[in-house]
Amino acid sequence: MAIDTIIIFRELSAAILIYLLTHFFIRFLIPFAKPSHPGQLPPGPRGWPIIGALPQLGTMPHVALANMARKYGPIMYLKLGSSGMVVASNPEAARAFLKTLDANFSNRPIDAGPTYLAYNAQDLAFSDYGPKWKLLRKLCNLHMLGAKALEDWAHVRTVEVGHMLQAMCECSSGSKGYNKPVVVPEMLTYAIANMIGRVILSRRAFNIVTSKLDSSSSSSSILESASEFHHMVVELMTMAGLFNIGDFIPSIAWMDLQGIRRGMKIIQKKFDELLMRMITEHTESAHERRGNPDFLDILMAANRENSGESQLSIINIKALLLDLFTAGTDTSSSIIEWALTEMLNNPRILNRAQEEMDQVIGRNRRLEESDIPKLPYLKAICKETFRKHPSTPLNLPRVSSEACQVDGFYVPKNTRLIVNIWAIGRDPNVWENPLDFTPERFLSGKYANIDPRGNNFELIPFGAGRRICAGARMGIGMVEYILGTLVHSFDWKLPDGVVAVDMEESFGIALQKAVPLSASVTPRLLPSAYTA
Numbered sequence: 363m364a365i366d367t368i369i370i371f372r373e374l375s376a377a378i379l380i381y382l383l384t385h386f387f388i389r390f391l392i393p394f395a396k397p398s399h400p401g402q403l404p405p406g407p408r409g410w411p412i413i414g415a416l417p418q419l420g421t422m423p424h425v426a427l428a429n430m431a432r433k434y435g436p437i438m439y440l441k442l443g444s445s446g447m448v449v450a451s452n453p454e455a456a457r458a459f460l461k462t463l464d465a466n467f468s469n470r471p472i473d474a475g476p477t478y479l480a481y482n483a484q485d486l487a488f489s490d491y492g493p494k495w496k497l498l499r500k501l502c503n504l505h506m507l508g509a510k511a512l513e514d515w516a517h518v519r520t521v522e523v524g525h526m527l528q529a530m531c532e533c534s535s536g537s538k539g540y541n542k543p544v545v546v547p548e549m550l551t552y553a554i555a556n557m558i559g560r561v562i563l564s565r566r567a568f569n570i571v572t573s574k575l576d577s578s579s580s581s582s583s584i585l586e587s588a589s590e591f592h593h594m595v596v597e598l599m600t601m602a603g604l605f606n607i608g609d610f611i612p613s614i615a616w617m618d619l620q621g622i623r624r625g626m627k628i629i630q631k632k633f634d635e636l637l638m639r640m641i642t643e644h645t646e647s648a649h650e651r652r653g654n655p656d657f658l659d660i661l662m663a664a665n666r667e668n669s670g671e672s673q674l675s676i677i678n679i680k681a682l683l684l685d686l687f688t689a690g691t692d693t694s695s696s697i698i699e700w701a702l703t704e705m706l707n708n709p710r711i712l713n714r715a716q717e718e719m720d721q722v723i724g725r726n727r728r729l730e731e732s733d734i735p736k737l738p739y740l741k742a743i744c745k746e747t748f749r750k751h752p753s754t755p756l757n758l759p760r761v762s763s764e765a766c767q768v769d770g771f772y773v774p775k776n777t778r779l780i781v782n783i784w785a786i787g788r789d790p791n792v793w794e795n796p797l798d799f800t801p802e803r804f805l806s807g808k809y810a811n812i813d814p815r816g817n818n819f820e821l822i823p824f825g826a827g828r829r830i831c832a833g834a835r836m837g838i839g840m841v842e843y844i845l846g847t848l849v850h851s852f853d854w855k856l857p858d859g860v861v862a863v864d865m866e867e868s869f870g871i872a873l874q875k876a877v878p879l880s881a882s883v884t885p886r887l888l889p890s891a892y893t894a
């Protein structure tokens with residue numbers, strides 16, 4: 363009896379030990395092991411102990427995730443550190459999350475990016491779907507981004523495109539004709555940031571000169587260098603897109619292993635100084651706008667005069683301005699840059715676009731916004747660029763508020779959602795020869811009338827659902843107008859000695875060209891067409 367008891371005790375101890383070891387192993391050493399859920403998680407890579415699949419994302423996560431989707435399917439689940447991430451990689455999967463489950467995925471994860479770059483998510487892009495978000499979005503629609511507001515400030519876009527054309531003509535009139543190439547993204551930032559600045563602040567905020575202050579220029583400008591501002595925006599957008607280890611393994615966030623938090627704080631400080639300067643100068647000149655308030659006047663009134671949920675703090679205002687200046691410039695500018703790059707590598711497309719414009723507009727004046735509906739080939743080039751080079755390749759992340767089911771799979775609460783817009787645009791099951799740049803695919807057939815504004819999930823460069831891009835209308839309008847003007851106004855040529863433009867991408871929240879496009883331009887219209 364005593365011997366039996368000893369044996370049972372020994373076996374019980376061994377069983378408990380094995381149970382504890384197994385439990386420890388599963389719980390702490392293999393985070394990719396799937397805990398028991400009320401349903402099956404979507405398939406995905408196994409990943410590594412502790413860090414999960416983080417190393418598999420590499421430096422080009424949109425490409426790595428597209429490759430993984432080929433193996434695991436259009437809905438994947440990845441364990442990243444202690445967090446879960448679900449990835450949608452084809453139109454049906456995107457529709458399931460951004461339409462059917464839109465309400466459940468209407469918030470964004472609040473990690474280092476929104477914390478350090480967006481004033482603790484006090485902005486429009488990262489605040490929770492709630493009263494403050496609704497107020498910010500309503501004010502933007504009403505005064506800046508909606509159809510009526512866009513109509514009201516059409517003249518600002520015309521004048522700013524004129525300033526950009528003049529600056530480009532100056533580059534082209536070097537003594538040796540083509541010898542002074544234009545750095546395209548800097549010119550684009552100059553034009554777009556000034557358009558946004560004039561609507562918000564009633565004044566031009568950026569100058570084409572590279573020195574910080576240009577004493578020779580008019581006093582009605584804050585005169586940040588457009589080139590310097592462009593580099594600040596690219597830095598912010600790149601950092602905001604990085605997968606920060608500390609976001610996925612919070613216990614080691616303090617170590618800031620990749621230096622991302624430190625970098626974010628430095629760039630945020632630079633932007634904060636610029637925004638404070640804008641707000642201070644704007645407040646000092648308030649008397650000049652009495653009876654004719656601009657967007658910042660309206661925001662400041664919501665700070666002074668409102669209370670409760672309809673009040674905006676100064677932090678909300680700075681965070682919103684930061685959203686508008688960064689999300690507004692970098693995205694549209696990268697689409698235009700990629701479109702010109704594709705055309706420089708495919709002169710047939712450039713020539714066809716110019717022929718269309720010469721027929722509709724002629725060569726005596728430059729393109730006006732009212733010409734655009736008569737330029738189907740230009741519109742097709744824009745859609746083809748949205749497809750092949752979406753400026754926000756992985757959308758902005760969302761997060762599930764509750765556990766849910768999708769396509770028979772279980773998705774837990776607090777799962778991060780990534781929609782791989784880049785992979786959807788290159789899906790061979792949707793697009794014929796997806797790696798070719800063929801605007802003609804949008805001129806006739808199945809996709810002739812496709813709308814890129816979140817209704818057709820084959821083409822969703824602006825995302826979809828209730829968190830769809832707040833500036834989609836303005837983005838499409840600016841891309842069509844500025845790209846059309848550049849193509850119509852100039853002949854384009856690669857700098858001497860360059861045979862083809864390189865197509866390498868650099869990953870961030872916005873997808874940049876790794877090497878900024880530089881090209882030589884020659885005016886092709888009457889000189890009077892290039893005035894501001």
Ligand code: HEM
Pocket residue numbers: 486487488499507558685686687689690691693694697752753754757758759823824825826827828829830831832833834836837838841
């Ligand atoms: C070609 C140009 C643009 C592209 C491709 C683009 C793309 C996007 C995408 C993919 C999102 C995330 C949508 C989602 O979660 O489903 C977004 C959000 C946003 N975009 Fe844009 N964008 C562009 C232009 C602009 C412009 C011009 C502005 C404003 C001046 C702007 C302001 C915003 C804001 C504020 C959000 C956050 C919306 C929210 O969370 O409610 N964007 N954009």
